Amino acid sequence: MRPVLFSVVACLMAGLAGCAEARPENEEMVFVTEDDPAVVAAMAQAQETLPIFWRLHEAPPPGYSEFAVKVGLPTVSRDGEEHIWVFDVVREADGGRGTLANPPDDLGDLQYGSVVTFEDEQVSDWQYEKGGKLYGHFTTRALMDQWNEVQRAEGRERLSPEPLEAGVQ
Numbered sequence: 001m002r003p004v005l006f007s008v009v010a011c012l013m014a015g016l017a018g019c020a021e022a023r024p025e026n027e028e029m030v031f032v033t034e035d036d037p038a039v040v041a042a043m044a045q046a047q048e049t050l051p052i053f054w055r056l057h058e059a060p061p062p063g064y065s066e067f068a069v070k071v072g073l074p075t076v077s078r079d080g081e082e083h084i085w086v087f088d089v090v091r092e093a094d095g096g097r098g099t100l101a102n103p104p105d106d107l108g109d110l111q112y113g114s115v116v117t118f119e120d121e122q123v124s125d126w127q128y129e130k131g132g133k134l135y136g137h138f139t140t141r142a143l144m145d146q147w148n149e150v151q152r153a154e155g156r157e158r159l160s161p162e163p164l165e166a167g168v169q
Helices: 037-058 138-146 149-158
Strands: 003-007 029-033 064-074 081-092 095-100 115-119 123-130 133-136
Touching (some): 037 081, 037 123, 037 133, 037 138, 064 115, 081 115, 081 123, 123 138, 138 149
Parallel strands (some): 003 081
Antiparallel strands (some): 003 029, 064 081, 081 095
């Protein structure tokens, strides 16, 4: 099985403005296999609902902010993918481009703030903020049981009760 690497992005949970070039002390990398059932299901939900994200991103209603996607990029030293958050997202034909929201672990010369392009098929998660809560975060929710207690508490505080906002389709 190919490894899949997810960063537990403490800076994202604190808000995109809180991201920094250095990996925060309480940020951990979580390794799963590409067939992890919880992660596979979470990525499928994110893909199924990606049109909702793009529609809201394109014309955000008042009070919506912090639009970002998590993108799977090929790792350099492992035969796998690293799923990393991308912010300042701009929609393009069949995907988009944006800026890495945290320092990657195994993406070669890419670093915090590097601009990347991606196809919709590479999107494994998405988020937006409304009313102080983060919506989306399907993979985040699937991986929370692997986090330390501080991260779980931060996640419960920042995440909306459900990944999809009631009434938004």
